[in-house]
Amino acid sequence: MASGEGWEAAVRAEVGAVAWWDDLDSADLRARFKAFTGQRSDWPQPTVLFWKDLLLRVARRLRVCSAPAHHVTSAWFARPGGLTPLCLPQVLEEMRADGDVLLKSELIDPSSTNLHQLVRRVRLMTISSRKAVWQEDILVFKLLIEERAADIARQLSDSHWTSTCVVTISKFNSFFVDMDDAHIALCFLTQHGKARYLLGRKQDPIEGVKVALTASQVPAVSKLDHDTLHLVWTEEKLQEQLDVLDRRWEISRRRALASFKSGDKLAAYRYVRQSKLFSQSRSRCTQLLERIEEVISLIASAESNKKVYEAIQIGILAMKDNTVSIDEVNIHMKEIDELVAAQREVDAALVPLQSLDDEGDIDEEFSKLEAELQDDVPHIHVQEPMAPSNEESPDEVVLSSSFHKVDFLQK
Structure with missing residues (x-):
């Protein structure tokens, strides 16, 4: 949350309805805002604890792990x-001394080269004194990252029964409001052995994270982890395709019904035919997705039984038995492109669809529509779709580009 109004609302909510906060002449406000003097041992501990607690509560309400x-x-x-709290720089130094606050500059980027990480570790080890906090620094709240990591582990544990799991980088980032926070959390967790960064494939690389779901450290990355990452990435892409096809299928059905009600049976018949093609494509996409899910399930099941050798063998066998060849994917993609071209041609030829919110049960009406169209217009010639134009809708881009990326394991 980057707006001043957001900060003010969060602070107001955490401070509560106290009179001294709005009274600039209040003795309580001035006592809490004035700078500390003397040695650290002489600092008023109630005031230090007040600001420590308030800082973390405000950051937690803003759902950030750094600032x-x-x-x-x-x-x-x-x-x-x-008027600003003059004691805050000293409070931050106290939190730094206690390990509650880290600096982003002290973290090591796991996506950097091994040599760069080694140099960074050596450099951090050779620093004899703790670096002071500067205004340009990014503060990292250790407790909030640990809380977020525990929450991620709880959510992933709902669908995984192993001590670790592999997720794509996009899935990991989805647990955070801010991309910078996600990267900082990844750096912190990998530095403390609670996560491992994965990078699969040299061309068109796939990034992922191996996350600990228990209190134990994450084991080293194996080849099976990279294979699992590829499977999980493919599963996400296929799910995206299925979502797009579902939307296209539903739109075609609704447009068929609208065209039929308006008396344009030719357009209705086109939409009926198109919806059937989308339905067939949905079925094939679902089959591919189920095969990928089966492989992932077999690997996870073997890992949960602590049989590493069997897990590798079962994983290899499952991937061989459930191969998703590039030819199969390309054929499927070509069919989808043809459907998209047909959709675009019909969109240009027909008037915009009116709202069908009050049309009742669309499934029942569409079934009646199909039966009547087959009886009434069995000999209607439907013009084949024209070649697609250069412009593509967002859904079309997702359909084409994502399937081109599914360069999966071949026999």
Whole structure:
């Protein structure tokens, strides 16, 4: 959340209905906002604890795991007239000393080369004193990252019964509101052995994360993990295709019904034919998806029994028995492209669809429509779809580009 209104609302919610917060002349406000003096041991502990707790609660409400230091010290708690807590830099130093706050610059990017990671580790080990917090630094709230990691593990445990699981980088990022937070969390978790970064395929690389679902450390990445990442990535892409086909199929059915009600039986027949083609494509896509899910399930089942050798053998056998060849995918993709071309031609020829919210049960009416069309217009010649134009809709781009990427295991 990047707006000042967001910070103000979060702070207001966490501070609560206290009179001193809005009274700039209040002794309580001035006592909490003034800078600390003397040695650290002389700092007023109630005030230090107040700001520590408030910082974490505000960040938690904003659903962030990190924040620029200058936002925390100058924006989050600013009062009218430019009054800011002068003690916050000292509070941050205290949190740094306790390990509650880290700096982004201290984290190691797991996607960098092994040599770069080694140099970074050596450099961090040779630093004798803790780096002071500068306004340009990005603060990392350790407790909030650990809470988010525990929440991710709980969510993934609902669909995985193993001690670890492999997810794509897009799936991992979806657990965070901000992409920077997702990357910072990945750096922190890999640095502490709670996750492993995976990079599959040299061309058109697939990024993933091996996440710990228990308190134990994540084992080293194996070839089976890379194969699983490829399977999971393929599963996500096929699910995207299925979602697009579902939308196209439903649109065709509704347009067929609308055309029939308006008396345009030729257009209705075109839409009926088109919906059947989409239905057939949905069925084939579902079969491919089920085969991928079966392979993933077999691998996970073997891993859950702690039989590493059997897991590898079962995984190899399952992938061989359930091969999704590139030829099969290309044929499926070509059929979908033809359906998209037909959809575009009909869209250009017919008037926009009117709302069907009040038309009742569309399934029942569509069944009647199909039967009547077969009786009334059995000899209607339907013009074949023209070649697709250069412009593509977002759904068409998803259909074509995603299937071109599914370059899966071949026999």
